[in-house]
Amino acid sequence: MSNKVEQRYSALVSKSGRDLKGDDTSKLLAELVVESGSYLLGLNRLELESKVPGKNYFMFSDESHEKTSRSVNRMLFIDDLDRKTIDRVMQCDVVGMTSEEITKIVYTCAISYCCAADILKSNDQKTPGTYFEILIGHIVSRTLNVNPEKQITVPTLDETVTLPTDFVFNLGFGKNRVHLPIKTSTRERVVQVWAHQRVLDGMHGVARFKGVLVAMAETNKQKDKTVVEVCLPNQWIAYQMYISQMFRVYYLDLPEKYNTLKDKYPFLQVKPFGDFFGEIEKIERSGVDA
Amino acid sequence: MSNKVEQRYSALVSKSGRDLKGDDTSKLLAELVVESGSYLLGLNRLELESKVPGKNYFMFSDESHEKTSRSVNRMLFIDDLDRKTIDRVMQCDVVGMTSEEITKIVYTCAISYCCAADILKSNDQKTPGTYFEILIGHIVSRTLNVNPEKQITVPTLDETVTLPTDFVFNLGFGKNRVHLPIKTSTRERVVQVWAHQRVLDGMHGVARFKGVLVAMAETNKQKDKTVVEVCLPNQWIAYQMYISQMFRVYYLDLPEKYNTLKDKYPFLQVKPFGDFFGEIEKIERSGVDA
Numbered sequence: 001m002s003n004k005v006e007q008r009y010s011a012l013v014s015k016s017g018r019d020l021k022g023d024d025t026s027k028l029l030a031e032l033v034v035e036s037g038s039y040l041l042g043l044n045r046l047e048l049e050s051k052v053p054g055k056n057y058f059m060f061s062d063e064s065h066e067k068t069s070r071s072v073n074r075m076l077f078i079d080d081l082d083r084k085t086i087d088r089v090m091q092c093d094v095v096g097m098t099s100e101e102i103t104k105i106v107y108t109c110a111i112s113y114c115c116a117a118d119i120l121k122s123n124d125q126k127t128p129g130t131y132f133e134i135l136i137g138h139i140v141s142r143t144l145n146v147n148p149e150k151q152i153t154v155p156t157l158d159e160t161v162t163l164p165t166d167f168v169f170n171l172g173f174g175k176n177r178v179h180l181p182i183k184t185s186t187r188e189r190v191v192q193v194w195a196h197q198r199v200l201d202g203m204h205g206v207a208r209f210k211g212v213l214v215a216m217a218e219t220n221k222q223k224d225k226t227v228v229e230v231c232l233p234n235q236w237i238a239y240q241m242y243i244s245q246m247f248r249v250y251y252l253d254l255p256e257k258y259n260t261l262k263d264k265y266p267f268l269q270v271k272p273f274g275d276f277f278g279e280i281e282k283i284e285r286s287g288v289d290a
Numbered sequence: 291m292s293n294k295v296e297q298r299y300s301a302l303v304s305k306s307g308r309d310l311k312g313d314d315t316s317k318l319l320a321e322l323v324v325e326s327g328s329y330l331l332g333l334n335r336l337e338l339e340s341k342v343p344g345k346n347y348f349m350f351s352d353e354s355h356e357k358t359s360r361s362v363n364r365m366l367f368i369d370d371l372d373r374k375t376i377d378r379v380m381q382c383d384v385v386g387m388t389s390e391e392i393t394k395i396v397y398t399c400a401i402s403y404c405c406a407a408d409i410l411k412s413n414d415q416k417t418p419g420t421y422f423e424i425l426i427g428h429i430v431s432r433t434l435n436v437n438p439e440k441q442i443t444v445p446t447l448d449e450t451v452t453l454p455t456d457f458v459f460n461l462g463f464g465k466n467r468v469h470l471p472i473k474t475s476t477r478e479r480v481v482q483v484w485a486h487q488r489v490l491d492g493m494h495g496v497a498r499f500k501g502v503l504v505a506m507a508e509t510n511k512q513k514d515k516t517v518v519e520v521c522l523p524n525q526w527i528a529y530q531m532y533i534s535q536m537f538r539v540y541y542l543d544l545p546e547k548y549n550t551l552k553d554k555y556p557f558l559q560v561k562p563f564g565d566f567f568g569e570i571e572k573i574e575r576s577g578v579d580a
Binding site: 154156157158161162163188189191192194195196198199201202203234235237238239241242243264265 | 481
């Protein structure tokens with residue numbers, strides 16, 4: 001079983017690199033989610049003590065209890081997620097689904113492989129991060145109907161240099177573009193997101209690229225088996241005021257401390273990821289208004 | 291012997307937190323350098339294959355060859371650094387010393403404890419980083435004759451919030467201030483430096499804080515025992531053009547790819563750390579000119 005998870009992960013990485021928005025990537029993502037779900041069914045589930053008001057978490061562990069997964073939000077994790085529902089979300093066919101339902105489905109798809117990798121591998125931060133980037137990148141590129149680029153050309157008066165970037169989407173001549181950083185969690189590294197947005201604003205004019213950050217969660221499972229959320233709302237306010245303006249931040253497991261940022265200056269719009277499908281027009285529309 | 295290194299490190303952290311520029315911190319730094327040097331004398335030295343043109347590196351290892359240190363630049367490491375010389379640099383009494391001599395002495399002081407910690411501890415990135423911040427912070431604060439702060443007040447129209455920062459120095463009413471990030475190596479995390487400078491520029495006006503980054507080296511010891519330098523000069527150019535303008539970058543082991551950045555637009559001034567003592571007036575002088 002474990003081997004199948006790893007095989008399907010490798011197939012997904014290979015295929016998505018050629019056509020992130022394609023049908024084959026949808027299919028491979030769905031297959032990996034199903035395979036990861038089957039693997040998780042054979043593991044133990046252990047309660048965690050949540051220090052996060054209103055949220056409960058558990059983790060998976062192997063027989064020996066030596067290896068444990070990251071924390072899983074009980075309210076967002078769907079135990080019996082069926083293949084048909086997975087396929088619908090991977091194909092962005094979400095008509096009739098609520099934002100809440102979409103968020104739970106995508107959360108379950110995201111966390112299932114991450115937890116499987118936590119147990120199957122040792123200290124592996126890389127493949128969960130890559131997987132999450134492919135999952136969200138697939139959904140967004142399929143919705144925008146264009147594959148992203150991962151580098152950008154910097155025009156200077158002396159020479160032309162190319163820089164690596166997060167995903168950027170070209171929506172067509174004269175249209176705005178989309179800058180899509182994707183992180184399983186942000187912590188103090190989050191300043192990179194605003195800094196890269198600032199470089200894009202500086203090169204091509206403010207808001208020519210609309211910045212959309214997608215993150216999974218800010219949970220931290222501590223040594224004593226308690227779960228906390230690590231949030232830095234004051235830093236986010238300073239970054240949004242002084243470095244650049246992110247258009248949207250979407251979370252699968254949205255921390256309350258970030259949820260309230262949209263209600264006071266500078267009104268940073270942090271929302272559950274399910275809201276994305278209702279805001280595509282706003283993201284595609286040119287101009288700086290929200 | 292090993293225990294003495296750790297004891298002196300703890301004493302240094304405690305004392306420097308109360309008075310970074312003080313005589314006691316000078317003394318504790320010198321004692322820790324001497325103790326680390328004695329510890330390193332009992333270790334093996336192994337040649338490394340350098341992939342960096344014009345530079346040679348070795349590493350320390352314990353008897354069993356199980357634990358090895360980071361790479362050490364042979365040309366910068368002084369084998370028989372005497373206490374008197376260490377004391378002079380810790381007290382910023384560098385009259386008659388060349389920039390090159392100062393760089394070598396500070397490099398030796400920096401790398402000695404870092405290598406000792408590499409062998410004495412397991413996977414410890416934190417204490418070498420903290421030590422390097424204390425070492426450079428001490429020299430700079432003693433030179434500027436003021437202790438730094440590690441947080442800054444953000445004035446907003448609605449409320450006042452404080453943010454953690456790298457070291458910032460208040461040179462007095464009406465004068466410019468100094469923003470001093472200190473890193474053993476920078477890698478892709480370096481964008482934080484320009485981003486935090488941008489926040490300071492945004493809050494208090496461009497160049498009210500002069501940004502001075504001090505870094506040790508960009509060497510990376512690979513699994514096959516070769517040493518490479520990891521440099522991202524195109525990124526640095528984009529950050530200096532579009533995020534903010536750092537006034538100086540000083541290195542102990544200066545990578546050639548960054549050394550050449552001062553010769554072309556945007557003329558980012560990257561220099562060996564020994565040059566710092568000859569540029570104090572420029573750093574203290576108000577205004578944006580170099």
